[in-house]
Structure formats: structure tokens, C-alpha cells
Amino acid sequence: MYSIFHADKPDKRGRLRSRSLFIIGLGIVGFLLAGCAGQPSPLDPKGPDARQTANLWWLMFAVAAVVFIVVTVLLLIAIIRARRAQAEVNPYPQDRRALVLVIIGGAVIPAVVLIVLMSLSVMTERAGASPAGGRGTVEVIGHDWWWEVRYPDQKVVTANEVHIPVGEPMLVKVTSGDVIHSFWIPQLHGKIDVIPGQTNTIWLQADQPGTYRGECAEYCGTQHAKMDFVVVAESPADFRAWLNQQSQPAPVPQDEMVREGQQAFLGSSCVYCHAIAGTNASGTIGPDLTHLASRSTLGAGAIPNTRGNLAGWIVNSQAIKPGNKMPPMYLDSDQLQALLAYLETLK
Ligand code: CUA
Numbered sequence: 001m002y003s004i005f006h007a008d009k010p011d012k013r014g015r016l017r018s019r020s021l022f023i024i025g026l027g028i029v030g031f032l033l034a035g036c037a038g039q040p041s042p043l044d045p046k047g048p049d050a051r052q053t054a055n056l057w058w059l060m061f062a063v064a065a066v067v068f069i070v071v072t073v074l075l076l077i078a079i080i081r082a083r084r085a086q087a088e089v090n091p092y093p094q095d096r097r098a099l100v101l102v103i104i105g106g107a108v109i110p111a112v113v114l115i116v117l118m119s120l121s122v123m124t125e126r127a128g129a130s131p132a133g134g135r136g137t138v139e140v141i142g143h144d145w146w147w148e149v150r151y152p153d154q155k156v157v158t159a160n161e162v163h164i165p166v167g168e169p170m171l172v173k174v175t176s177g178d179v180i181h182s183f184w185i186p187q188l189h190g191k192i193d194v195i196p197g198q199t200n201t202i203w204l205q206a207d208q209p210g211t212y213r214g215e216c217a218e219y220c221g222t223q224h225a226k227m228d229f230v231v232v233a234e235s236p237a238d239f240r241a242w243l244n245q246q247s248q249p250a251p252v253p254q255d256e257m258v259r260e261g262q263q264a265f266l267g268s269s270c271v272y273c274h275a276i277a278g279t280n281a282s283g284t285i286g287p288d289l290t291h292l293a294s295r296s297t298l299g300a301g302a303i304p305n306t307r308g309n310l311a312g313w314i315v316n317s318q319a320i321k322p323g324n325k326m327p328p329m330y331l332d333s334d335q336l337q338a339l340l341a342y343l344e345t346l347k
Pocket of ligand 1: 219
């Protein structure tokens with residue numbers, strides 16, 4: 001180790017090397033931070049729970065900064081003193097005062113700081129978990145790799161979109177249909193484990209209308225990174241209108257092409273995995289498609305829900321999200337166009 005007690009100076013090459021290392025290090029940190037740009041941040045909270053978490057984060061950051069500064073100053077003082085005392089035989093005479101300082105600075109103060117921070121951390125977590133008098137309930141079930149979303153009171157089933165009324169806490173019950181996932185909306189709430197055979201609950205609330213991105217925060221297989229969802233916070237009136245619209249069965253086909261599309265759907269293997277309320281399709285392996293056209297993405301955030309993307313997804317979703325459970329569909333062009341026309345009526 002390059003000793004602070006021996007005043008050897010590093011040679012020019014050594015200095016150059018450490019400077020290059022420093023610049024490379026800065027470059028790497030900058031590159032990694034650039035990856036955070038445009039991502040929803042827990043430090044930009046838009047709901048009560050996320051705000052408490054952010055406040056706790058800033059408090060911990062401030063305490064850590066103060067500790068860092070105090071320790072650095074003490075270290076510098078020690079280095080300067082040690083250099084001055086180099087000539088002395090024993091720069092650290094046995095001193096009761098020094099021992100007391102070590103015990104206070106090394107054990108008592110850290111213990112107090114850590115106990116206070118841990119208590120605040122536990123209190124923050126408990127505040128987020130306790131019922132706050134919400135009205136509605138939404139059930140979220142994690143699957144490889146998408147989210148089933150149910151409103152049991154209104155018998156609404158959808159996927160990858162959780163709608164909530166602004167300013168009202170909503171009880172969210174999460175569980176898993178297969179492996180462990182984690183339900184996380186950085187700007188609204190901390191992560192909650194999604195565990196098969198167990199139901200965990202949180203209270204979700206947003207202060208302002210908006211669409212908040214959520215994601216799976218526990219590695220769950222190949223497409224863990226494509227297991228996104230959105231939380232749409234809207235005015236209570238808009239929320240109830242949405243719920244009412246989502247609780248309707250799919251419309252009966254009104255024209256010939258749409259009717260053909262519905263027949264193509266009901267006569268193919270689609271029905272083994274997907275349900276459409278108002279028809280015989282009642283599969284539960286894949287997302288409910290009753291209101292597919294009202295959703296913003298396909299494949300849990302993999303691609304925007306457009307006609308072209310939907311066609312690509314139906315024909316070969318494996319090229320878009322390899323490993324997902326939907327097999328390629330072999331349809332001729334007329335069948336595909338009819339099927340698309342039908343699916344587009346599922347608003
Ligand atoms: Cu589900 Cu990661």
C-alpha cells in the first residue's frame with residue numbers, strides 16, 4: 001500500500017495512471033446515470049406513499065453526507081497530525097481521553113444514528129401499509145410476463161393497466177399465478193412482492209391525474225424486462241365511467257368483415273387462452289381481450305397497441321417477445337384483416 005507515513009511521491013507515470021483511472025471512472029458513472037434519464041424516479045413522487053419514501057431517502061442522504069464529511073475531516077486531521085508526529089517515537093500515547101472518544105465516536109453515535117434511521121424506515125413502511133379509508137379494491141395477478149387486473153366489485157377484467165381515481169386511496173391486492181414477481185410504480189408506491197399462494201396488499205394513491213409507469217422489479221424469467229404496466233389516475237367521474245365501460249360485454253359484430261373476424265377468432269385456438277365477454281371464448285392463460293382496443297400497449301408494454309403492431313403480434317409474437325406463451329398464428333391475409341377488424345371493435 002502506498003503509505004501516508006512515507007512521504008514518497010508517486011512518479012509522473014503513476015499520477016497519469018491514476019488520473020486516467022479517475023476519468024474512466026467518471027465516464028462509467030456518467031454512462032450509467034444516463035440510463036436513468038426518462039425513467040420514472042422515486043425521487044419525483046406523485047402520491048403520498050412515494051412522497052414518504054422520498055422524504056426518508058433525502059433524510060438518509062443528508063445524514064450520510066454529514067457522516068461522510070465529519071469522518072473525512074477527522075481522517076485528514078489524523079493524517080496531518082501523523083505526518084507532523086513522524087519524528088516522535090510514539091505519536092499515540094495511551095490516553096484515556098482518546099479511548100472515550102473512540103467509544104463515543106465509533107460505537108455510541110453510530111448506534112444512535114442507525115437506530116433512529118431504522119425506526120423511521122420501519123415507521124414509513126408501516127404508514128404505507130395501513131388502511132387509509134379507501135373505497136375500491138383492485139386485484140393484480142402477476143403472470144410470466146404480464147399483469148392480470150381485476151375489479152371484483154364491478155366484475156371487470158383487464159390487463160397491464162390499473163386505473164385509479166385521483167386523490168382516493170385504492171386497495172390493491174397482489175398475488176402471482178406462477179413465480180415471484182414484484183409490483184412497482186416508482187412515482188406512486190414502493191415495491192411489493194408478488195408471491196404465488198399469498199396475497200399482499202398496498203394502498204395506492206395518486207395526487208394528480210396522469211399515466212404512471214410500473215414495472216416488474218423481481219427477476220422472473222426471460223422477459224422480466226418486458227413486464228410493464230401503467231397506472232392511469234383520472235378524476236373520480238372519469239374513473240367510474242371507465243369502470244362502467246369496461247364492465248360491458250364486447251359489442252355484437254355489426255358488419256360482415258367484423259363478423260368474419262369474430263368467426264376466425266372463435267374458430268381458432270385463440271379461445272383456449274383468451275376470453276372475450278359476451279362470446280364463448282373463456283380462456284384464462286392469456287389476457288382477457290374484451291376491451292383490448294382500449295389498452296395502450298401489447299405484450300405488457302412491449303409495443304404500442306396499433307393495427308400494424310397487433311397484426312405482427314398475432315402472426316408471430318415470438319419475434320417481438322421471445323418466450324411468451326402465445327404461439328404463432330397461421331392465417332391467410334383475408335382472415336388476418338377480418339380478425340384485426342374484429343379486435344379493433346373491442347374498445
Ligand atoms: Cu415478473 Cu420480473
